[in-house]
Amino acid sequence: MKTIDKTMRLLSFFTPSQPEIGLSELARMAEMDKATTRRILVSLGKHHFIEQNQITKAYRLGSGFLHLARVREATTPITAIATQTVEWLCDCTRETAHASVGSPNALITIAHKEPQRGTVVMIDPTEPLPFHATASGIVFLAFNDADLLENLLKKPLKKHTDHTEIDPDAVRARVARARRDGYYLNEHGFESDVAGLAAPYLNADGTAAGAIAVAMPTTRKTDEQIHMVKQHVAAASARITTAIGGVVHPSIQKLIV
C-alpha cells in the first residue's frame, strides 16, 4: 500500500514548530514529486484532513484529526489517564513529570505538571522529544521494533547539548540497557543540567505506546532520590499500561515495591 505510506509520510512532516508547509518545500522534505505531493494533499483536503492557507497557499492539517482523536480517546482514554497519572507522579516526587506518545520521528507530550517549589525543570509541551536524546525516547525505542531504532541511526543524530550521545553504537547500548532494566536515566542529553528518568507504557501487543518520565535538576540527583523516583515512575508506567489494556513488562513490575 505505497499510496498510504506516502500519504502518512507527508502528514508526519507537520509539527508544532512547522505547522504550515508550502507545496515545493513539502515535496522536497518528503523527497517526492511535486505533482504526487499535490495530488495527495488535494485528496486529503476533500476529507478535511488538510487545509490550505488561502493567502500563503501553504498547507496545514485539517479538522478531521480533531474528530478522530476524540473517537480514539473515547476508546482508549490515554490522555485522560496520562493527565491523572502525571499529576500523581509530580505530587509524589515533587519534580516535573510528563507523559508522551510516540509519533514517527519523536515523542509528543500529552500531559505535564511542574511542582510548586523553588527550582524545577520547565517543559515546553509543544516541543517534540527526540528519541536519542531523552530518557523517554530511549525507553520508547527499547520497547519497540528494532527497525525504528535502526532507521533512526541511519541519519546523523543531532546534538542538543554538549553531552548528547550521538554515536550509534552507544545509543544501541543505552537502548539495550533500557530494555533490560525497564527504565532509563538520562543526564544532560536534551537540556543541560537536567536528568530525566523514564519508563514506557505498553500496548496489548507489548510495544511501547509512549513513555512517562520525571525531569529534575542534576543538582538534586542523589542515590536515594533516583531510587525514589524510579519506583514512582515504574508505578506510574504500570498504571497507564494497565489502563490502556496492556500487560506490564516483568522488568518494570520488579521495580515496584
Added chain:
Amino acid sequence: MKTIDKTMRLLSFFTPSQPEIGLSELARMAEMDKATTRRILVSLGKHHFIEQNQITKAYRLGSGFLHLARVREATTPITAIATQTVEWLCDCTRETAHASVGSPNALITIAHKEPQRGTVVMIDPTEPLPFHATASGIVFLAFNDADLLENLLKKPLKKHTDHTEIDPDAVRARVARARRDGYYLNEHGFESDVAGLAAPYLNADGTAAGAIAVAMPTTRKTDEQIHMVKQHVAAASARITTAIGGVVHPSIQKLIV
C-alpha cells in the same frame, strides 16, 4: 487518488458508539472487498493510525491521531477558543451552550457547558449530532458545499423524535433559510422539548468549520429569549470565526448589535 478516498472512508466508520470494528463487518459497511480492507488497515497500522484488539481481532483507531490533533491544535486552536467561547455563551444566556466541528457524517461536540440553574438541557458530548435533525447541523450544511447536503438526502433520514423533519425538500428549505438568516432555530428535532439555536463558524474559504449553539427547554422559548440568544450566538460565532482566521459572513454580522 482513490486509495486515499477508500482509506478515509474506512476511518469514517469508527465512531464513539462503535470504536472497534471487525474486518468483515467493516468491509461490509464500506462496501469494499475484505482483502482490500485488510490491506488498508495493515498499512495504517504500520503508521500507528490503526490498532488491533489482540483478543477480539477487531480494529480501532491508533495513537497517531492524538499526535496530529495536537499539531492541528497548535496551528488553529479551535478547541481552546471554542471552550472559552462556549463558557461565555453559557454564562450570558444561562442556557446550555455547545460547539462542534464537522466530520463526514455528523458534527462532533468539542466543547459544552451547562448553566447552574434548575431546568437545563443536558448534553452527551460523545454523541454525534446528525446534520438534518439539529440546528447546528442545518447551519453547517447551509455554509458548506451543496454536495454534502445532496449526498445526505440520498439516503432516508432518521427520525430522532416524532417531530424530526425527514422530508428532503423540507430539509433543503431549512438549509436555504439558514443560509439566508445566518442562524437556525430548531425545535424537537433531536430531542423532545428542546429548542436549539445555532450559527456556523467559518474557515478562511467561507465554508463552515463547525457550529456553536444554545440548547434550551422549549418551555422557556419566548420572543425576547430567542432574540437575546440569537444575538449572543451570533457574537460567539463571529468570535470563533475571527480567531480561526475566517471572515464573518454578512448575514451573521448583521445579527450582532
Added chain:
DNA sequence: GCCAACGGTTCACTATTATCACCATCGGCA
C-alpha cells in the same frame, strides 16, 4: 526587466491495487 522560485497542470508511461477463490479457525447446534 530580468531571473529564480513558487503553485499548479498535463498526458504518455508505468506501477500499483483489486478481485476472487481459497485456507484455517472459531462457535453454535443438533
Added chain:
DNA sequence: TGCCGATGGTGATAATAGTGAACCGTTGGC
C-alpha cells in the same frame, strides 16, 4: 461428535490506478 456458517486472513492474476518530466502563469527579489 461432526456439520454449518460465520469469522480473520492470504495469494496470483486481471484491471486499474498513480507517476513525473516538462510545461504554464505568477510572484518577488535583485
